[in-house]
Amino acid sequence: MRAFVKDDVCIGCGMCIDIEPSVFKMKENGKAEAYAPGTDETDDNVAEAIESCPVDAIEEA
Numbered sequence: 001m002r003a004f005v006k007d008d009v010c011i012g013c014g015m016c017i018d019i020e021p022s023v024f025k026m027k028e029n030g031k032a033e034a035y036a037p038g039t040d041e042t043d044d045n046v047a048e049a050i051e052s053c054p055v056d057a058i059e060e061a
């Protein structure tokens with residue numbers, strides 16, 4: 001699964017990075033970025049991050 005973070009919506013809480021750091025990282029502007037596609041092993045966590053984001057900033061790309 002490939003995810004996309006809406007930069008203008010993300011509040012930089014870091015939750016998605018805590019859930020799956022192999023897919024999400026923090027950018028220098030304090031917003032998260034999905035820098036890598038999910039794999040079979042990480043797709044459950046990516047889905048959890050999408051559901052857990054407090055401002056619904058993550059979408060399936």
Ligand code: SF4
Nearest residue numbers: 010011013014016053
């Ligand atoms: S969980 Fe949502 S608001 Fe928090 S850093 Fe990730 S994309 Fe941004």
